[in-house]
Amino acid sequence: MTSFAARRRTNIAGWGMASPFAAILAVFLLVPILASFAISFTSFGIGNIQDWTSAQFVGLDNYTKLFADDAFVRSLRNTAYFVVVGVPCTIVIGLLLAVALNQGIGRLRGLFRVGYYLPVVTSIVAIAVVWRYMLDPDVGILNAALAQVGITGPDWLGDPRTTMPSIIALGVWRNIGNAMVIFLAALQTVDRQLYEAARVDGARGTQLFRHVTVPMLRPAILFTTVITSIGYLQVFEEPFVMTGPAGGPDQAGLTTSLFVYQQGFRFFNLGYASAAAYTLFMFIVVLAIVQFRLLRSRA
Amino acid sequence: MIRQTTAAVTAALALAVAACGGSDADQAATIPDGKATGTIDVWAWGNEGEILGELTKQFEAENPDVKVNVTAIPVDAAHDKILTSVAGGQAPDVAMVGTTWMGELARTQALDEAPAEIDQSQFFEGAADTVKVDGKTYGVPWYVETRVLYYRTDIAEKAGITEAPKTWDELKQAARAMKAKGGAKFGINLSTNNWQEYLPFVWQAGGDLADGETFTLDSPQAAEATGFYKSFADEGLSPNTTKQGFDITPAFVRGTHPMFFSGPWHMGLIEEAGGEGFEDKWAVAPMPAKQTNTSFVGGSNWAVFKSSQNREAAWKFVEWTTKPETQAAWYEISSDLPANQEAWELPALKEDPNVEVFGEQLNDAKSPPPFPRWEEIGTALNAELDKAIRSAPDGRQAAQKINETVSAIGAA
Numbered sequence: 008m009t010s011f012a013a014r015r016r017t018n019i020a021g022w023g024m025a026s027p028f029a030a031i032l033a034v035f036l037l038v039p040i041l042a043s044f045a046i047s048f049t050s051f052g053i054g055n056i057q058d059w060t061s062a063q064f065v066g067l068d069n070y071t072k073l074f075a076d077d078a079f080v081r082s083l084r085n086t087a088y089f090v091v092v093g094v095p096c097t098i099v100i101g102l103l104l105a106v107a108l109n110q111g112i113g114r115l116r117g118l119f120r121v122g123y124y125l126p127v128v129t130s131i132v133a134i135a136v137v138w139r140y141m142l143d144p145d146v147g148i149l150n151a152a153l154a155q156v157g158i159t160g161p162d163w164l165g166d167p168r169t170t171m172p173s174i175i176a177l178g179v180w181r182n183i184g185n186a187m188v189i190f191l192a193a194l195q196t197v198d199r200q201l202y203e204a205a206r207v208d209g210a211r212g213t214q215l216f217r218h219v220t221v222p223m224l225r226p227a228i229l230f231t232t233v234i235t236s237i238g239y240l241q242v243f244e245e246p247f248v249m250t251g252p253a254g255g256p257d258q259a260g261l262t263t264s265l266f267v268y269q270q271g272f273r274f275f276n277l278g279y280a281s282a283a284a285y286t287l288f289m290f291i292v293v294l295a296i297v298q299f300r301l302l303r304s305r306a
Numbered sequence: 307m308i309r310q311t312t313a314a315v316t317a318a319l320a321l322a323v324a325a326c327g328g329s330d331a332d333q334a335a336t337i338p339d340g341k342a343t344g345t346i347d348v349w350a351w352g353n354e355g356e357i358l359g360e361l362t363k364q365f366e367a368e369n370p371d372v373k374v375n376v377t378a379i380p381v382d383a384a385h386d387k388i389l390t391s392v393a394g395g396q397a398p399d400v401a402m403v404g405t406t407w408m409g410e411l412a413r414t415q416a417l418d419e420a421p422a423e424i425d426q427s428q429f430f431e432g433a434a435d436t437v438k439v440d441g442k443t444y445g446v447p448w449y450v451e452t453r454v455l456y457y458r459t460d461i462a463e464k465a466g467i468t469e470a471p472k473t474w475d476e477l478k479q480a481a482r483a484m485k486a487k488g489g490a491k492f493g494i495n496l497s498t499n500n501w502q503e504y505l506p507f508v509w510q511a512g513g514d515l516a517d518g519e520t521f522t523l524d525s526p527q528a529a530e531a532t533g534f535y536k537s538f539a540d541e542g543l544s545p546n547t548t549k550q551g552f553d554i555t556p557a558f559v560r561g562t563h564p565m566f567f568s569g570p571w572h573m574g575l576i577e578e579a580g581g582e583g584f585e586d587k588w589a590v591a592p593m594p595a596k597q598t599n600t601s602f603v604g605g606s607n608w609a610v611f612k613s614s615q616n617r618e619a620a621w622k623f624v625e626w627t628t629k630p631e632t633q634a635a636w637y638e639i640s641s642d643l644p645a646n647q648e649a650w651e652l653p654a655l656k657e658d659p660n661v662e663v664f665g666e667q668l669n670d671a672k673s674p675p676p677f678p679r680w681e682e683i684g685t686a687l688n689a690e691l692d693k694a695i696r697s698a699p700d701g702r703q704a705a706q707k708i709n710e711t712v713s714a715i716g717a718a
Contacts, residue, residue: 053678054413056393078689139551145562165547251550253499253685257693272386274682275410 047281069282081258082266088171090239096179097235101186109194124184135248170259178245186231193227233298240291263287335617337423342619343371347398351384360639392416399614402606405436409676412439418610424625432603432671433645439676446624447645450605451569452671454663458564460587461488470591477594481543484564491562493543495554499692501684502602503567507531509600515674519717523709533701546696555579570664590663603671677717686711
């Protein structure tokens with residue numbers, strides 16, 4: 008009896024202390040999430056913003072309309088392109104950098120660590136100005152370098168075929184720092200004795216990497232993959248700054264988040280935008296479930 | 307990476323906390339004879355927002371009991387911020403509103419009808435049309451801009467051209483000659499994704515964007531205009547793509563793009579970028595003609611919101627800014643062209659021959675109808691035009707595809 012009362016007191020105290028935070032979460036996260044879910048089944052648009060009760064319930068119309076909308080389908084394809092190419096690149100490069108920093112580079116380690124992490128914390132607007140300048144076909148350094156070896160570089164952000172690769176390059180460059188830091192931390196925990204034992208068994212160089220480092224880092228790799236995939240599915244800033252809100256030539260840079268932003272905040276088709284946001288949310292949930300299954304079965 | 311999926315979510319929150327704007331004002335306002343009193347909150351954006359304070363000081367001097375608070379908004383945020391403020395019941399008394407936003411804002415039912423005391427016939431017709439939505443007048447034109455031809459006179463001369471092109475054929479010939487003989491990389495720069503440059507060609511051919519609420523870009527005139535517009539890119543006379551952040555000014559000064567269409571703000575930009583000695587190397591000229599030489603008229607209007615607590619003073623301020631003398635004073639402060647035709651008779655507007663070209667062009671300039679979903683239509687126009695320029699087989703099919711896309715959005 009006393010233990011029950013004590014537990015109840017602890018519970019009340021716990022809820023009491025958590026309540027400011029819980030209230031903030033409820034007001035600023037839960038209510039909008041539920042409201043936008045409800046709005047996704049309405050025709051909520053520019054004419055309803057003064058009196059939101061005037062919006063019509065339209066059932067699943069917004070959702071069916073989305074899949075008949077060329078721009079939305081295009082945005083799903085672009086987002087998939089970004090994720091499918093961007094995630095492996097980020098993981099592989101991040102891992103290789105972490106291993107290199109962990110072993111080879113001695114005194115300059117701190118410098119390199121800062122160098123690769125800097126893009127993560129730098130303002131995207133400043134980055135975009137420099138990148139757009141570097142990728143310019145007339146005055147950019149990239150095509151000037153290509154010209155030195157006799158290659159005529161493409162108009163990176165002007166040609167629909169090279170738009171998404173350019174955005175992926177920026178995305179990967181901006182995010183390898185995060186992956187690298189996680190891998191570096193995980194590498195510190197790998198037991199040295201495993202390498203010694205493997206060496207005794209005759210393993211060398213890449214064999215050590217493949218058979219000791221990678222298996223030991225598997226939880227970290229899967230964790231980073233899940234987090235990066237979820238982030239990349241919602242990619243917004245990179246195409247926004249590189250191609251503008253409309254996604255550039257042939258909408259080659261129009262990602263789903265950009266589509267949501269455009270419909271919601273430029274056109275105020277809030278019902279339609281909410282439906283698009285929830286569709287993207289479903290894709291994220293599905294991908295996350297698949298990846299968590301992988302994580303559980305292998306770890 | 308920002309979690310933008312919650313974008314719509316955040317908007318929903320704005321709506322959840324939105325208080326309904328008090329709209330006890332169903333009657334159109336009247337402008338009282340006396341002096342204005344109280345506080346007037348004015349939102350302006352871009353360059354105008356930065357320097358409007360210099361003008362409002364004069365209004366405050368004439369009306370000692372009034373205080374005008376100017377809020378400057380960054381140009382890219384203006385459209386969204388004004389709409390969000392309406393949604394949140396936080397609209398100012400007066401806002402500077404882009405001419406193509408009027409239909410959309412009128413649809414929100416947040417705008418106050420203009421008092422009858424303001425004579426709308428004193429403004430350029432194209433500008434006055436932009437404040438009329440569904441037969442009602444929701445604002446007042448403040449300043450205007452129109453598009454004209456900018457060209458490099460030195461490159462033209464080298465190419466054997468002595469006069470600005472007056473017709474479509476002459477424009478094409480000039481572009482060809484400037485590229486072939488003038489040594490320029492392109493003959494002209496026609497943006498592939500800007501309806502403000504594209505629609506004038508449709509109007510010039512005798513076509514129009516829409517007839518009532520039916521889009522008419524499937525007309526033979528629109529097909530001809532689209533084909534002509536596209537032919538510059540097809541022949542390599544103009545770039546066939548437009549990048550985010552492309553700046554025509556340095557390209558024009560370098561001479562790679564010796565002609566383009568733009569508004570009056572480019573005069574200052576070119577002077578600044580060209581530096582000393584460049585003033586003899588360029589000029590402006592009216593639009594070249596097909597059936598007509600119609601241009602696009604843009605600029606900004608004043609709108610007063612129904613929710614304003616100081617409606618009469620707000621309209622008094624708006625009326626004051628549209629007087630010819632105030633318009634000329636504002637031109638001297640900002641270089642913005644007066645919407646009021648009478649202001650063009652004042653000496654301040656007679657000094658610069660380039661400015662007179664704009665004045666002449668304003669007599670034949672129009673803007674698209676005030677469709678409530680114009681932002682969406684304009685964006686789709688830009689995207690489809692851009693695709694058509696690179697991949698449509700001819701002008702007729704390009705125009706038809708553009709017409710289908712904008713029709714799917716709808717005029718109502």
